[in-house]
Amino acid sequence: MRRLPAIFIAIILLATFILNGCEGESCPPNALAYAKFSMVSQNGTAVAPTVPTSIIGQIVTDVTVYDTLDNGEITERVVTDSIIRDTIVNKESNLSTFKVPLSYSDETTFIINYDGQQEDYITIKHRNIPYFMSVDCGTMMFHEATEVSHSNGIDSIVIINPNIDNYEKENFRIYFTVADTQ
Incomplete structure (x- = not known):
């Protein structure tokens, strides 16, 4: 009977260690940097196209292309400096803010259509x-904006916060000249 409390305490301690060992890693819900x-407008008020x-x-x-010859043989060739495009936001109305991921190269280009x-x-x-982050969560890629350039209808772009990480904050402000409606 004296062993019963010692066995009971040992079972509780063992259960506590097992349950703590099964606790999941607390990975951030937003693991991408946008x-x-x-x-x-030129006055700093939000505008939307x-x-x-x-x-x-x-x-x-560089893109690897696989060609099939007339005899059925497959050849491999590399096409250098290929342009790859992907739509990130598709025909959004009243778009005054947007978030986009950056590439893992040192330069990223976006087209506003x-x-x-x-x-x-x-x-x-x-x-x-x-x-x-950790073994369970993996690695995240953050970015630091060093320079931004633009073309066509944009007046200017200002880097507000150069540190692009998984916290939602304004990084760039795009200025347009908008006619006064008064």
């Missing part, structure tokens, strides 16, 4: 910063 853009707007990501990379009428190009030069 650059956040705001579109504003009046037409459906798409955001297209564009990178230049205003319903096929006009395109503005934004190029961001950035430094990639790998961030190791």
Whole structure:
């Protein structure tokens, strides 16, 4: 009978260690770093294009192409400096802010397409910063914006916060000249 409390305590301690060992890793729910853009007028007030707007990501990379010859043989060749485009935001109305991921190269280009009428190009030069969370959560890629350039209808772009991580904050402000309606 004297052993019963000692056995009971040992079982409780063992159960406590097992349950603590099964506790899951607390990985962040947002493991991707997005650059956040705001579109504003020359006065700093939010503006949104009046037409459906798409955001297209564009990178230049080498692509491996597999060709099938007439005799059925498959050959492999590398096409250098291929342009790859992918739509990130598709025909969004009243788009005054948007978030986009950056590439793992040191330069990322985005195209703002205003319903096929006009395109503005934004190029961001950035430094990639790998961030190791844990074995269970893996590695995240943060970025530091060093330079931004643009074309066409954009007046200017200002880097508000160069550190692009998984916290939702404004990183870039795009300025447009908007006529006063008064």
